[in-house]
Amino acid sequence: MAPSVLQSPVQLPPAAALSLSQQAPAILRNSPSTASSSPFGTLLSGSEKPEQWLQYENLILSCLRTGDDQAAHVCLGRLVARFGDDNERVQALRGLVKEAEAENNGALEDVLKEYDQILSENDTNIPVAKRRIALLRSMGRLSDATSALVQLLDFSPTDAEAWSELSDIYLSQGLYPQAVYAMEEVLVMAPNAWNVCSPTTALDLSPMLMQPSQIHARLGELQYMAATAPGVANGSYQKCMAEAVKRFSRSIELCDDYLRGYYGLKLVTKKLLEENAKPTKQTNESDFALPDTNTIERLNELATAKLSEIIRHSAANDRGWRGYSEAEVAAARELLADDASAAKR
Amino acid sequence: MAQVPVQTIHRDPQLFYWILFPITIVMILTGVLRHYATVLMASAPKKQDRKTLREQRALLHGINVRSNYHVLSKSSFSARRDALITAYETGSYLKDPDNRGQPPPNPMSDPSAMEGMMGMMKNQMAMIIPNTLIMSWINAFFSGYVIMKLPFPLTIKFKSMLQAGVATRDMDPRWMSSISWYFLCIFGLQSVFNFLLGSENAANQMAQQMTQMGPQGAGQMFGPGVDPNKQFLAEAENLAVIEHYSVLDGVEQRLLEGIKV
Numbered sequence: 001m002a003p004s005v006l007q008s009p010v011q012l013p014p015a016a017a018l019s020l021s022q023q024a025p026a027i028l029r030n031s032p033s034t035a036s037s038s039p040f041g042t043l044l045s046g047s048e049k050p051e052q053w054l055q056y057e058n059l060i061l062s063c064l065r066t067g068d069d070q071a072a073h074v075c076l077g078r079l080v081a082r083f084g085d086d087n088e089r090v091q092a093l094r095g096l097v098k099e100a101e102a103e104n105n106g107a108l109e110d111v112l113k114e115y116d117q118i119l120s121e122n123d124t125n126i127p128v129a130k131r132r133i134a135l136l137r138s139m140g141r142l143s144d145a146t147s148a149l150v151q152l153l154d155f156s157p158t159d160a161e162a163w164s165e166l167s168d169i170y171l172s173q174g175l176y177p178q179a180v181y182a183m184e185e186v187l188v189m190a191p192n193a194w195n196v197c198s199p200t201t202a203l204d205l206s207p208m209l210m211q212p213s214q215i216h217a218r219l220g221e222l223q224y225m226a227a228t229a230p231g232v233a234n235g236s237y238q239k240c241m242a243e244a245v246k247r248f249s250r251s252i253e254l255c256d257d258y259l260r261g262y263y264g265l266k267l268v269t270k271k272l273l274e275e276n277a278k279p280t281k282q283t284n285e286s287d288f289a290l291p292d293t294n295t296i297e298r299l300n301e302l303a304t305a306k307l308s309e310i311i312r313h314s315a316a317n318d319r320g321w322r323g324y325s326e327a328e329v330a331a332a333r334e335l336l337a338d339d340a341s342a343a344k345r
Numbered sequence: 346m347a348q349v350p351v352q353t354i355h356r357d358p359q360l361f362y363w364i365l366f367p368i369t370i371v372m373i374l375t376g377v378l379r380h381y382a383t384v385l386m387a388s389a390p391k392k393q394d395r396k397t398l399r400e401q402r403a404l405l406h407g408i409n410v411r412s413n414y415h416v417l418s419k420s421s422f423s424a425r426r427d428a429l430i431t432a433y434e435t436g437s438y439l440k441d442p443d444n445r446g447q448p449p450p451n452p453m454s455d456p457s458a459m460e461g462m463m464g465m466m467k468n469q470m471a472m473i474i475p476n477t478l479i480m481s482w483i484n485a486f487f488s489g490y491v492i493m494k495l496p497f498p499l500t501i502k503f504k505s506m507l508q509a510g511v512a513t514r515d516m517d518p519r520w521m522s523s524i525s526w527y528f529l530c531i532f533g534l535q536s537v538f539n540f541l542l543g544s545e546n547a548a549n550q551m552a553q554q555m556t557q558m559g560p561q562g563a564g565q566m567f568g569p570g571v572d573p574n575k576q577f578l579a580e581a582e583n584l585a586v587i588e589h590y591s592v593l594d595g596v597e598q599r600l601l602e603g604i605k606v
Contacts, residue, residue, distance in 0.1 A: 124395050155399035157406040184421055191413040243418060246593040249600045256604055288418060291597050298601055306604075 020062040024071040027059065053079065060093060064100040072097055091118055092127035099135060108139060126156065133162075137169065145169060160189035167222075176226035183219050217261045220247030224268055242288040244268045245299070259310055259328050266303035266335060269296050304339065307332050352517045354491060364492050364523055368483065372530040375475045376538050386467050396440045400573055403438035407580045415592050422591075426584050433581040436574060445574050480527070487523035495519045 056075040063072040076090075076097055083090050095111055102108045115132040119125060129152050136145035149166045153159065167182035223244035245268050251261035273296060290296075311333050313321035393401075407429050414422050436442050491511055499507070499518040508516065509524040 122392070124393065124398055155395050156402050158402045158409065181421070184417055187416045188409050188413045191416045243593070246596050249596040250593055253596060253600055253603065288593065295597050295601070299597055302601065302604065 017062045018066050021059070021066040021068050021071065024059050024063055024068060024075075027055065028071065028074055053082065057089075057093065060097065064097065069097075069101060072100075088125050088127045091125070092131045095128065095131050095135075099131075105139070108135065111135065112139075124155075126152070126159070130162065130165075133165070142169060142173065157185075158189060160186045163189070171222065171225075176222060180219065180222050180226065183222055187219065217248060217251035217258065217264055220244045220251065220261075220264050220268070223247060224264065238290055239288065241268060241272060242290045245272075245291065245296070246288055249299070257306075257310065259307070259324055259332060262303045262306050262310070263328070263332050263335060265299060266307060266339075269300035269303065270339065272296050273300060304336065307336055311336070352520075354494075354520065356491065360490060360492050364487050364490065365526065368487070368523060368526055369530060371479060371482075372527070372534060373537060373541075375479060376534060377541065379471055379475060380538070380542050382471050383468060386471065387464075400438055400440045403432070404573070404576055404580060407433065407577075407584060411580070411584050411587065414587055415590060418591055418593060419589050422589050426587070430581045430584055433577040433584075436577065438577065439573060476531075480524075483523055483527050490523055491516070491520045492523050492526060493521050495521060 056079050060072045060075045060079075063069070063075070076093060079090050079093065085091075095115060098111045098114075099108065102111060112132065112135055115128055115135070118128050119132065129148070133145050133148045133152070136142075136148060146166070146169055149162060149169065153162055153166065156162070163182045163185040167179045167186065170176075170179035170182060220243075223240045226240045245265070248261050248265040248268060251258055252265065255261070272290070273293075291299075310321070310324065311329055314324050314329050410422075410425055410429060417425070432438055436445050439445065489511060491508075495507075497519070501518055503518045504516075506528070507518055507521045507525040509522055509528075511520075511522045
């Protein structure tokens with residue numbers, strides 16, 4: 001699928017982002033440089049479309065990523081001309097451009113001061129607040145970023161994007177229970193929608209455009225990591241592993257060719273089988289229990305079969321099996337190869 | 346059954362060009378004008394301060410947890426439930442916790458509510474004034490003519506609608522007077538405006554009146570005069586009565602039965 005300028009370019013691979021930003025001159029040439037707001041203008045040219053502005057935003061992102069600062073400035077200029085200097089999103093975008101052009105830490109500090117200035121005037125300016133958090137994080141000031149995020153979430157607890165960023169920060173610090181909690185909040189916000197973080201919110205942080213199956217799988221990964229972290233008591237280990245199995249299964253249930261889900265399922269069941277874990281007697285009714293060994297074996301077989309099918313088809317580049325990321329397929333192949341060599345021995 | 350003879354009235358064909366077209370064009374132009382007047386007069390949505398935002402989003406958060414509880418495991422759901430219920434009942438999300446239990450202020454005395462009403466008044470004015478003007482213009486210049494004959498038969502009930510301003514008792518309701526053409530234009534030009542101005546225009550008053558009637562439910566939620574404390578207490582109760590189940594219960598079995606390789 002060719003990338004479109006209407007999608008958020010944040011998660012595109014580098015080559016795709018480059019090809020997008022190479023379209024920039026053509027797009028800038030083809031669309032009118034000023035939005036005419038006079039009645040005659042709109043009568044003649046038709047009313048403006050929201051897609052156009054979205055296109056500019058995404059162009060800014062991919063142009064900055066590929067180093068085409070000039071085109072980014074042109075796009076920004078058009079957004080400013082349309083929405084004015086003090087629009088919240090425009091402020092955040094301008095900050096983003098400045099961040100990208102900053103050459104040393106001092107320049108970044110200046111941008112940070114600017115953000116603080118804006119926020120002191122208007123403390124509900126969420127795009128700028130998010131930008132500030134992202135900047136703090138990329139400058140390595142994790143604790144500041146965390147506390148700012150927690151403050152943001154205190155007055156806006158319905159922000160899935162901020163929760164997923166918080167989860168990511170906690171994960172990077174090894175605080176698994178907190179990361180799991182934050183990721184569960186994301187799931188509460190978006191249990192069913194297939195494109196939760198719509199491109200309109202995508203400008204602010206390093207957003208994860210995740211679908212529910214992915215969130216479930218992500219939670220499974222978190223639980224697995226929490227379980228395998230050193231120094232975990234046996235009770236909570238079993239609980240985490242059980243929930244990891246369930247989360248991965250759910251992710252596959254939602255999206256039945258989801259490579260990451262199968263990979264996780266395979267990984268967890270393999271580990272459980274190796275340890276020959278017996279489901280301990282259920283002490284606490286509210287916790288999930290491990291399924292019995294038979295079920296785990298069957299899940300393991302299912303995951304193995306499906307993974308090898310995916311690998312086979314995507315190696316042959318069959319119709320309908322494209323679109324898996326190459327790195328993920330390679331990792332799955334390695335996991336299966338590992339498994340096979342272990343079986344031979 | 347007596348056959349009613351077909352009425353024929355000889356009209357000047359010029360009537361068509363000098364009345365029908367002018368009225369239509371004037372109606373379209375006023376619609377366009379009204380659209381731009383509303384756009385110009387519209388006040389920017391008021392900024393909400395942080396505490397109001399917090400209050401509203403905390404409630405929404407509770408509603409989200411309540412409706413999507415099934416994605417959580419039992420322990421994490423009950424942790425959330427306990428925290429939310431305690432916070433709701435102690436009123437820690439309220440904008441001004443001191444005002445708890447007091448009756449909500451009169452919406453008329455609240456300046457922010459007054460502003461909303463002013464906006465509504467402005468919209469009403471933008472509708473009423475041009476309509477009165479055009480109506481009197483038509484009445485002054487074109488009243489008393491029959492300007493066209495509809496190509497389809499109608500019952501007698503339509504007489505008062507189609508022949509306003511022409512006081513003739515026995516005329517076939519198919520004949521139409523200029524005032525009636527004006528009314529027809531009011532009701533029927535919506536699609537023309539959609540074509541000219543895009544679908545979210547403010548040109549047609551009928552559409553606007555519809556929207557004013559419409560979103561009662563959504564607007565009421567955080568509207569003036571609603572006591573947030575009561576909303577929080579109700580939400581706490583809703584949360585408390587949930588009997589938890591999880592989609593993760595038995596998901597392995599479902600998966601093994603559902604997916605065949």
